[in-house]
């Protein structure tokens with residue numbers, strides 16, 4: 001459903017992405033991995049419209065996304081979360097999600113319907129649904145959930161989850177991984193999941209794309225990718241544990 | 244009727260009845276002060292419509308001046324009724340807002356830089372009025388040509404009570420608009436934009452459109468306030484209706500009263516008006532400009548110690564929280 005071809009992003013003379021091509025299939029969870037600074041977030045920024053690619057094409061369900069504005073891409077059905085959560089602090093938890101449900105949907109519904117949908121999603125991710133609950137109540141794990149809820153509220157077909165789980169404890173990581181699976185099944189969506197701790201990702205994803213220094217170095221099912229010598233080299237020093 | 248609604252109804256009834264309370268020889272003066280407070284509080288509400296979302300304009304004098312001068316010039320030169328001249332002024336102010344806003348919002352001119360751009364626009368309007376001396380009488384100002392007695396068509400009335408009720412109505416309409424925006428999902432979107440444009444855009448909010456929309460609304464209401472003020476005072480002057488001076492006066496009053504509260508602009512305007520009237524009565528014209536100096540000092544004190552203004556600070560003191568948008572049953 002998403003076909004990225006020759007995607008390149010340059011910051012001045014620096015190549016953050018260099019001719020990256022890959023495909024995302026309907027209803028899969030695709031893992032996007034790579035060492036820190038390999039260009040994963042930049043890739044998400046390009047697909048979601050936060051950055052304009054230097055060159056290359058991003059086709060989503062037969063439409064070109066490259067060059068569209070972020071709000072237009074959201075309306076096409078692509079939502080993203082931010083690696084470092086960016087909640088709207090002046091809004092309640094419910095309003096954070098309701099505003100996304102109201103303005104993010106391809107077809108605008110009533111404000112009441114948006115709130116009802118926001119409550120439903122908050123319940124799914126396990127956050128308080130009452131109108132007065134403030135974002136100041138949330139810790140690192142809670143803010144990640146809010147990011148996810150806000151993105152889901154826009155009614156995406158494709159979710160770009162920049163979920164680097166470093167900073168969460170093992171139980172929270174496990175929950176987050178389970179959550180993505182549940183979300184995929186319940187909302188019938190496709191997910192690209194970024195994570196640089198490979199072991200975590202291996203258990204959840206269907207396929208993996210590996211980035212290093214802005215280039216794709218491997219693609220395939222988890223076991224195959226984990227044995228790829230280029231991947232092992234890129235992750236030199238990090239132990240690959242396949243649980 | 245619930246408590247706050249009852250209180251509001253009583254307050255409005257008192258304001259409607261006020262002109263008939265015996266005040267000795269003071270009636271004209273009291274009415275004059277009240278009219279000024281209502282009009283400037285309305286303009287303050289119009290300003291805070293965008294100011295509360297971090298779109299701090301230091302050039303609302305531009306819209307005020309455009310609204311007032313367009314109305315007066317069309318009447319003086321072409322005898323066009325203010326009922327049409329006013330809307331023309333509002334339309335022109337909207338045009339100015341679009342020309343100012345679009346490039347600012349498209350290229351993400353925010354915060355202090357946005358403030359500086361608006362400041363410049365306010366000055367440009369003032370300088371234009373002064374420069375077009377043949378048409379505007381320049382810095383001398385321009386007196387509204389009389390219709391020769393009371394006239395609904397010319398919006399000229401000798402009896403201050405007419406303007407009192409008009410100003411009261413306009414002020415209430417301003418409160419209603421402010422309240423509607425406050426209760427809408429658009430408020431949440433604007434709040435989100437004010438905090439984080441990138442995150443707001445990522446959930447489908449058209450950032451430029453929202454900012455332009457609220458700026459246009461604020462400019463239109465401000466221009467309308469300017470036109471009404473000109474009709475009442477029957478005199479326009481580039482220094483009192485455009486440029487930095489009046490732009491900052493609007494900001495002072497709103498920050499003082501509280502830009503996040505419904506009644507903040509009224510409280511702030513009442514205080515600044517009382518201050519300038521008090522100083523004028525106490526010192527006559529000896530200390531012209533004293534009021535502005537005191538505003539400035541007060542503003543600094545408020546921004547440091549009471550950023551939500553008097554209304555916001557009082558509410559926090561009482562410990563009541565404003566019901567958030569979502570508190571209403573869905």
Ligand SMILES: Nc1ncnc2c1ncn2[C@@H]1O[C@H](COP(=O)(O)OP(=O)(O)O)[C@@H](O)[C@H]1O
Pocket residue numbers: 011016034035036037038039040041042043
């Ligand atoms: N807006 C930007 N301007 C300049 N350089 C950037 C910008 N965003 C990312 N980079 C650089 O691009 C590279 C890839 O970053 P990023 O995509 O965040 O990596 P990852 O998410 O894989 O850790 C890094 O070297 C980073 O410093």
Ligand SMILES: [Mg+2]
Pocket residue numbers: 040041042083
């Ligand atoms: Mg990253």
